[in-house]
Amino acid sequence: xxxRSHWRAFALPGVVWLCLFVLVPAYAxxxxxxxxxxxxxxxxxxWNPFGWNPGYVSKAFxxxxxxxxxxxxxxxxxxxxxxxxxxxxAVGYPxxxxxxxxARRTKGLLIMLxxxxxxxxxxxxxxxxxxxxxxxxxxxxxxxxxxITHPPNWLNGNPYSVILALVYGYIPYFxxxxxxxxxxIDRSQIEAARDLGATPWEAFLRVTLPLSRPSIIxxxxxxxxxxxxxxxxxxxxxxxxxxxxxxxxxxxxxQGGPQVNLGASLVLVLMxxxxxxxxxxxxxxxxxxxxxx
Amino acid sequence: xxxxxxxxxxxxxxxAPAGPEPVRRRRLLxxxxxxxxxxxxxxxxxxxxxxxxxxxxxxxxxxxxxxSGRSRSVWQGFSxxxxxxxxxxxxxxxxxYTHALVHSLELAALDMLIATPLxxxxxxxxARWRGRGSGAANGLMLVPLVTxxxxxxxxxxxxxxQLAIVPFALIHLGTGAQVVGQVTFSLSYVVVIVRxxxxxIGPEYEEAARDLGATPIAALRLVLLPLLLPAILASMLIVFALSIDDFVVTQYMSSNASTTTxxxxxxxxxxxxxxxxxxxxxxxxxxxxxLIGIGVAYLIYTALGRRAxxxxxxxxxxxxxxxxx
Numbered sequence: 001x002x003x004r005s006h007w008r009a010f011a012l013p014g015v016v017w018l019c020l021f022v023l024v025p026a027y028a029x030x031x032x033x034x035x036x037x038x039x040x041x042x043x044x045x046x047w048n049p050f051g052w053n054p055g056y057v058s059k060a061f062x063x064x065x066x067x068x069x070x071x072x073x074x075x076x077x078x079x080x081x082x083x084x085x086x087x088x089x090a091v092g093y094p095x096x097x098x099x100x101x102x103a104r105r106t107k108g109l110l111i112m113l114x115x116x117x118x119x120x121x122x123x124x125x126x127x128x129x130x131x132x133x134x135x136x137x138x139x140x141x142x143x144x145x146x147x148i149t150h151p152p153n154w155l156n157g158n159p160y161s162v163i164l165a166l167v168y169g170y171i172p173y174f175x176x177x178x179x180x181x182x183x184x185i186d187r188s189q190i191e192a193a194r195d196l197g198a199t200p201w202e203a204f205l206r207v208t209l210p211l212s213r214p215s216i217i218x219x220x221x222x223x224x225x226x227x228x229x230x231x232x233x234x235x236x237x238x239x240x241x242x243x244x245x246x247x248x249x250x251x252x253x254x255q256g257g258p259q260v261n262l263g264a265s266l267v268l269v270l271m272x273x274x275x276x277x278x279x280x281x282x283x284x285x286x287x288x289x290x291x292x293x
Numbered sequence: 294x295x296x297x298x299x300x301x302x303x304x305x306x307x308x309a310p311a312g313p314e315p316v317r318r319r320r321l322l323x324x325x326x327x328x329x330x331x332x333x334x335x336x337x338x339x340x341x342x343x344x345x346x347x348x349x350x351x352x353x354x355x356x357x358x359x360x361s362g363r364s365r366s367v368w369q370g371f372s373x374x375x376x377x378x379x380x381x382x383x384x385x386x387x388x389x390y391t392h393a394l395v396h397s398l399e400l401a402a403l404d405m406l407i408a409t410p411l412x413x414x415x416x417x418x419x420a421r422w423r424g425r426g427s428g429a430a431n432g433l434m435l436v437p438l439v440t441x442x443x444x445x446x447x448x449x450x451x452x453x454x455q456l457a458i459v460p461f462a463l464i465h466l467g468t469g470a471q472v473v474g475q476v477t478f479s480l481s482y483v484v485v486i487v488r489x490x491x492x493x494i495g496p497e498y499e500e501a502a503r504d505l506g507a508t509p510i511a512a513l514r515l516v517l518l519p520l521l522l523p524a525i526l527a528s529m530l531i532v533f534a535l536s537i538d539d540f541v542v543t544q545y546m547s548s549n550a551s552t553t554t555x556x557x558x559x560x561x562x563x564x565x566x567x568x569x570x571x572x573x574x575x576x577x578x579x580x581x582x583x584l585i586g587i588g589v590a591y592l593i594y595t596a597l598g599r600r601a602x603x604x605x606x607x608x609x610x611x612x613x614x615x616x617x618x
Contacts, residue, residue, distance in 0.1 A: 006509065006510070007417070007418050007421040007422040008418060008422045008424065008426075008427075009418070010414045010415070010417045010418035010421075010422070011414070011415050011417075011418025011419055011422050011427075011430060012418070013411055013414060013415070014411050014412065014414060014415025014418065014434075014480060014484075015415070015418075015426075015430045015433070017411060017476070017477070017480065018430075018433045018434060018436075018477070018480070019433070020460065020461075021449065021452075021473060021474075021476075021477040022433060022436050022437060022445075022477060023433065024452060024456075024461075025445070025448030025449050025451065025452045026448055028448055028451040028452045028455065028456065029444075029447060029448040029451055031451075032451045032455070044455075045451065045455050091339070091343055094335070094336055094339045094340070095336075095339060095340045095343045095344075097336065098333075098336035098337065098339065098340045099340060102333060102336060102337075103340075110340065110344070113344045113347075113348065114344070116347075116348065116584070117347045117348065117351070119534060119538075119583050119584055119587045120351055120580050120583070120584070121538045121555075121556060121559070121576065121579050121580055121583065122538070122540065122556075123540055123556045123559040123560055123563070123576070124351065124354060124559065124576040124577075124579065124580055125350070125351060126563065127354055127559055127563045127572070127573070127576055128350035128351050128353060128354035129350060130365075130563050130564060131350075131353065131354055131357060131365045131366045131573075132350055132353065132366070134365075134366040136364070136366050136367050137366040137367075138353070138366070155564075168346075168347075168350075171347075172347070221439075225439060225440075225441055226441055226442065228441050229441025229442055229443035229444060229541075230441075230443075231443065232540060232541070232560055235560070236560065236563050236564060239564060247441075247443050250443055250447065251443065254447050254450065254545075255545070260451070263447065264447065264451065267443075267444055267447050267448075270441065270443075270444065271444065274441070278439075
């Protein structure tokens with residue numbers, strides 16, 4: 001085929017761009033994590049692998065273990081993300097299921113209403129809750145009318161507010177793929193299960209739920225990945241080091257001054273945690289692909 | 294659909310099938326009283342409560358841009374003070390606000406103009422190029438979609454502050470680095486949207502053109518590009534929306550106050566006790582701009598793309614780039 005080379009030429013500018021601004025920066029983080037500070041205390045990356053200094057990386061990884069300096073942030077990240085993911089599932093799955101399977105005339109409208117938050121700026125959505133949860137905001141006014149005169153302090157180091165904000169911020173990314181997954185399930189398979197004597201509940205548990213599992217996992221990946229790198233939700237809703245997540249520590253060290261080596265090492269910790277999750281994701285999707293092939 | 298059980302709407306509509314109708318109707322009230330949390334009812338309730346919860350806070354925040362007082366949490370009456378009538382602190386008069394607005398639009402325009410052509414070429418190349426390196430290029434394209442943004446932001450920051458070789462030495466923190474960062478993550482979205490459209494068009498039209506004597510380039514220009522046009526226009530608008538909403542990469546790539554964007558401004562001032570509802574007005578402008586862009590993208594995609602039979606759901610899926618993520 002004479003055309004083969006021109007297709008490669010088409011891809012070339014984009015591939016070069018990605019190499020320059022994805023691959024090289026990825027190596028730069030590694031070099032920075034393995035780097036040093038110079039005599040002016042400025043961080044300097046070690047570009048040559050033979051000159052690597054593993055000190056910061058080992059400090060970051062040992063600090064991320066239980067009892068270490070960064071363990072509270074790692075623990076907060078793991079707890080907040082798992083609780084937020086569970087809530088995303090508990091709220092998001094019924095919504096996605098209803099819109100995909102039961103909504104008829106309202107389906108178009110509901111899809112639109114589910115898509116809107118997707119495109120409303122994340123920071124505006126946080127801003128909205130800052131207004132509602134502030135000490136004279138509507139949430140506390142509501143609590144006062146039902147007789148709770150000393151409502152909690154929502155916006156200063158309250159982990160429940162942070163989890164609520166994470167769910168609020170990321171749940172649209174969970175609902176849409178799950179909706180698309182359930183919507184794609186062939187109804188005749190569920191009818192077959194019913195014809196063979198399954199109760200509605202059994203048909204749901206043994207047909208719909210397993211068939212929507214790939215989309216649940218995709219949705220979970222879509223919310224978990226950004227949550228792990230999140231620092232702005234915490235900064236806006238809590239603004240207290242008690243609820244720091246891993247993203248806050250990274251942001252602090254990288255943007256806060258001369259500790260960039262440590263910040264880059266914590267990025268490696270983050271990627272290591274995500275790599276475990278990714279390996280599970282790849283394993284599960286490969287298994288599902290075999291099972292449903 | 295027997296799984297449904299007795300749905301609220303089926304009971305309410307008189308046009309339901311005639312057979313079991315009388316029985317059902319007699320059971321209506323007791324059924325509700327016996328089990329108000331029966332499955333469909335519970336689902337309807339959950340869905341609408343969720344939608345109210347998802348949208349009302351945003352609506353309230355937008356409403357507060359019309360507050361007549363300085364508070365962003367207590368309503369003090371309606372005014373256009375923070376939009377226009379206050380001569381120094383309204384969103385269109387305070388230079389800090391207008392600057393952030395203008396800079397956001399600038400970045401979005403640049404991102405759109407660079408990422409769209411680059412992404413379209415990459416999508417065409419990746420879809421057709423079979424050979425050494427194509428698998429790796431495909432994988433590389435997906436990396437920005439599956440990496441937390443802070444990782445990309447930190448790595449780009451290290452490159453632009455530490456690497457003194459061309460091309461990195463030519464790009465400085467500020468507008469240049471912000472555009473590079475935004476293009477890098479927008480690129481993948483363009484590729485995903487254009488490729489899913491390419492897949493739904495199929496190779497037949499292009500092959501027909503080739504059989505009729507067109508060169509590969511002529512077939513591309515005369516046949517494929519017109520068919521891809523809705524996807525290209527839609528991805529342009531999506532890039533615009535992604536750029537204008539982006540916070541993390543844009544913040545890390547910024548240099549000083551002159552490169553502040555709307556999301557950065559929201560982040561810096563959202564908790565400030567002295568911040569006025571002009572901030573809510575700024576956020577409202579951001580959201581309305583984004584939603585108009587996305588709405589137009591959706592209309593273009595569904596209206597021009599009807600030939601390749603794209604329904605509501607598949608358009609939604611294509612536009613959100615969810616299939617590959």
